[in-house]
Amino acid sequence: MDILQFFVERHDEILRKTWEHLQLVGMSMGIAIVIGVPLGLLLTRKPKLASPVLGLANVIQTVPSLALFGFLIPIPLIGGIGMRSATIALVLYALLPILRNTYIGIQSVDAAVVEAGKGMGMTELQRLRLIEVPLALPTVLAGIRIATVLTVGLATIASAIGAGGLGDFIFRGVTMVDSRLIFAGALPAAMLAIGLDALLGRAEKMLVAA
Amino acid sequence: MAGPAVELKDVSKSFDGERPALSGISLVVETGETVVLLGSSGSGKTTTLKMINRLVTPDEGEVFVRGKEVRAWDPIELRRQTGYVIQEVGLLPHLSVEDNIGLVPRLSGWSEDRRRERTLELLELVSLPPDAFAHKRPSELSGGQRQRVGVARALAADPPLLLMDEPFGALDPINRRRLQSEFSALRDRLGKTIVFVTHDVPEALRLAHRIGVMHDGKLLQLAAPETILNEPADELVRELVRLDTKEAILGSRS
Numbered sequence A: 001m002d003i004l005q006f007f008v009e010r011h012d013e014i015l016r017k018t019w020e021h022l023q024l025v026g027m028s029m030g031i032a033i034v035i036g037v038p039l040g041l042l043l044t045r046k047p048k049l050a051s052p053v054l055g056l057a058n059v060i061q062t063v064p065s066l067a068l069f070g071f072l073i074p075i076p077l078i079g080g081i082g083m084r085s086a087t088i089a090l091v092l093y094a095l096l097p098i099l100r101n102t103y104i105g106i107q108s109v110d111a112a113v114v115e116a117g118k119g120m121g122m123t124e125l126q127r128l129r130l131i132e133v134p135l136a137l138p139t140v141l142a143g144i145r146i147a148t149v150l151t152v153g154l155a156t157i158a159s160a161i162g163a164g165g166l167g168d169f170i171f172r173g174v175t176m177v178d179s180r181l182i183f184a185g186a187l188p189a190a191m192l193a194i195g196l197d198a199l200l201g202r203a204e205k206m207l208v209a210a
Numbered sequence B: 001m002a003g004p005a006v007e008l009k010d011v012s013k014s015f016d017g018e019r020p021a022l023s024g025i026s027l028v029v030e031t032g033e034t035v036v037l038l039g040s041s042g043s044g045k046t047t048t049l050k051m052i053n054r055l056v057t058p059d060e061g062e063v064f065v066r067g068k069e070v071r072a073w074d075p076i077e078l079r080r081q082t083g084y085v086i087q088e089v090g091l092l093p094h095l096s097v098e099d100n101i102g103l104v105p106r107l108s109g110w111s112e113d114r115r116r117e118r119t120l121e122l123l124e125l126v127s128l129p130p131d132a133f134a135h136k137r138p139s140e141l142s143g144g145q146r147q148r149v150g151v152a153r154a155l156a157a158d159p160p161l162l163l164m165d166e167p168f169g170a171l172d173p174i175n176r177r178r179l180q181s182e183f184s185a186l187r188d189r190l191g192k193t194i195v196f197v198t199h200d201v202p203e204a205l206r207l208a209h210r211i212g213v214m215h216d217g218k219l220l221q222l223a224a225p226e227t228i229l230n231e232p233a234d235e236l237v238r239e240l241v242r243l244d245t246k247e248a249i250l251g252s253r254s
Helices: A002-009 A011-045 A047-062 A065-072 A083-107 A111-119 A124-161 A167-176 A179-209 B045-052 B075-080 B097-101 B103-107 B112-125 B143-155 B173-190 B201-207 B225-230 B235-253
Strands: B006-014 B020-029 B034-038 B060-065 B082-086 B161-165 B193-198 B210-215 B218-223
Touching: A002 A011, A002 A179, A011 A047, A011 A083, A011 A124, A011 A167, A011 A179, A047 A083, A065 A083, A065 A124, A083 A124, A111 A124, A111 B082, A124 A167, A124 A179, A167 A179, B006 B045, B020 B045, B020 B060, B020 B218, B034 B045, B034 B201, B045 B060, B045 B161, B045 B193, B045 B210, B075 B082, B082 B143, B097 B103, B097 B112, B097 B143, B103 B112, B112 B143, B143 B161, B143 B173, B173 B201, B193 B201, B201 B225, B210 B225, B210 B235, B218 B225, B218 B235, B225 B235
Parallel strands: B034 B193, B034 B210, B082 B161, B161 B193
Antiparallel strands: B006 B020, B006 B060, B210 B218
């Protein structure tokens, strides 16, 4: 029960760190979506680019996260200590699921439906807007959901390069061998992941039904 | 407008650069006429159809729609003035029946009121009560209802020319017969020029003013149904038409 007591005593700090964490995730996801979705669309139009770009995103995904955060520290302008370089790393990780699902979502739209649109006199842009994007939407949104849950977890490690967030508790807890501190970071992070996943799931249902 | 509704002049096409999909197709479709292209799969009938709305461009030869070569048309304009009905997949699964039918008018910038009025009119025309059907999704409809919506959509912007690719292909024989007779009544009333593709001989005989029998990328004979039956151009035409007719007679008795 002292974990509960710990949560009650430190609720200010826990809430503040959770909010920091949410900001880090929100910012990274926002940027990743703004880059990933249009880039995914572009890849369906430029098939030659698709495999190198998706391959690169795959490679980034395989770099251990702690190492990637470390690599960013000495890089001028975009690197260094703090929230900015953490955001960049998180964007790089979130990019693959978004990029890949956008690409696959558009690719798997029935070619006959697209041709029917063409036969009705739709321009390429109209086909994209009225047929391909709406039909690919569930897959694209699934990619965003996966990326969000992934980012909530990864963002705890960003604390290692001074980005703040719930990872601060976890790293402190590990150093001090205090499981209460680890819990104070891990539990809100898990709840955040579950909560965001549920929220996006609901958004998905609403958008797809509309 | 000058010239016949559709004219193909010595059109050839190959998709792989070796085997011809079409070789030397020439045909004329007069305004108000229904020409049915009849042939088995791979005969080139669908490719011929897609030449007309420029979904496929010929390697050789020319295609004229209302006297103008298709490559001189703006493809978007050409397609909006040409109704296009295909089997099953032609409806957009994420749009309601009403939105599907109103799609081409919407692309052409009609006002919402005018679009709505036209949609309701068309639903009546194809015997689907608007109250019951306007808001349904294609997945909630039966095969026959979907095809009716497909026909309504092709008619939406009142195009003078309709291209129909196996529009009744996915239907059971009873619904197929019913849609065919409704369709021919509708056609006689509206006076559209129609190019219709099918592999079904009875369907061709029932709907066509003239039938073009196709095989292996060639147009074997283009003539009135009686002529095709009574004076086939060669053995192959006789064979292609006769085999299926037997089946159809047996089929319609059962």
